[in-house]
Amino acid sequence: MREQEQVTADEDAALVLLCKKGDVDAFEALVVKHQKMMINIAYRMLGNYEEACEVVQDAFVSAYKSIRNFRERAKFSTWLYTIVMNHSRNRLKQLKTQRSREEFSLDDPVAPDTGRGKRELAANESSALERLETHHLRQTVQGCIDSLFTEFKEVLILRDIQSFSYGEISDILHVPEGTVKSRLFRARDAVKDCLKNILGDL
């Protein structure tokens, strides 16, 4: 997927140029091309499909509005993912504020809730994959990702789910590669602890 992105970077440049001249159809082509990556990033950041759809829409609209400011120094996809990342981050902040206001909200999506019951189940079984159906495992993993601080979550999603290189992650998040590296370790370690907490043995 990453290699494909790099190959198609030049195609994007042509479309971006058309967009800058006001060609809305060219932008539609870019939306079609990048929407899957966008929704995956947003979904993993927010852990909620509807929220992710909203955020992706907002991100595309603001990308269109500011496409004249896009300089070809960066890859368009990188620029676009920065935007969706920023929108996701802001949305998370909003949701967090909402949640702290409605402290006992029933739809509180924080991970431990989904996990707690399952940990009890876990005791007598031998393998995590056997104990839980894939679907449940995925829910648990997503729950653990949700519980991460945003700055760790970002790097984990971009690296372990979207398979971007350290350099690309550094470009998208505007942080040095060293920071990406250390955050990534912390993120993985935190998820590991979270999963161990929920699943017992890994």
Added chain:
Amino acid sequence: MECEGRKERFSAYLDGILPAEERTLLEEHLKSCERCRESLADLRKTMEYVRTLEEIEPPAWLTNKVMARIRTEAEPKKRLIEWLFYPLSVKLPIQAVATVLIVATALYVFRMMEPEVKITERITEEVPQKILPEPRDSATDTEKGKTVPFQKVSPTPAPRQAPEMKDAEAVGASAAPEPGEKAGTDYREKTPVAAKQEQAVALEESIKKESDKPQHFFQSSGAKVSDEKIPEEKVVEVLVKDIAAATKEIEAVLLNLNGKIVKTEYSDNRNVLFAEIPSRKMDEFLDQLKPIGEVQKKPEASESSELALTIRITIISP
């Protein structure tokens, strides 16, 4: 403690980006440290679990919704922003053009209105000037017509039966042609002014309508003389002994020749007749004038046509 320090490298190790030297050291350590091996295995499993997360598909409507928002929301906003932020580049020229148009319209209206007023005020003076210019060759005639008859009309209301009165003035009036040459030049100097006023066609129309005299004059000229076609006025001056009698005789002659008397103006020492006759009767009319008095001025023979000719006959006594 040693192991905690190494754990930070596990992540990079699993990504395969650990420098060869460090990697060898770490691998050496792992052989002898079970805790670290477990820790590394857990991390690897964690990464595997994370990678099991499915790719999700965007909803089918996403593209359409995004594009709908861009077409409706983003574009008008952009236009609005342009309108708000480019007032100097867009709005100023428009305002400038509007201002120029308003000024131009105002000037045009002003030019339309103002001369009208002036002309109604000066109409007694102007009318002969306006109507006479055609027979340019007899500038002095025109001049005479201009200076004397109309100015005299208004102050003294028509003493029809006083032909002998104010001989001196009558002489003065007949003497008017003498300085007429000089006055004629005056007249020529004035023509540019008149010409300027003529520039606006509508203006000329308004002059005719504003001034009572020509209005009657043209109305009575009937269907043959339309408003667009301004008839030439022929100027005839007759010197007679008895103005009143001569006037009656001339009127009779005009009527005989199918002419029409449009207007008469009587003053103490001269009568002015405005009349229309068919232009082919013009010569006949001039012939019949000879017995009545001395024709001092007559128009040059014009081509005879069915058109009605307008004549101004000034009857003066010596």
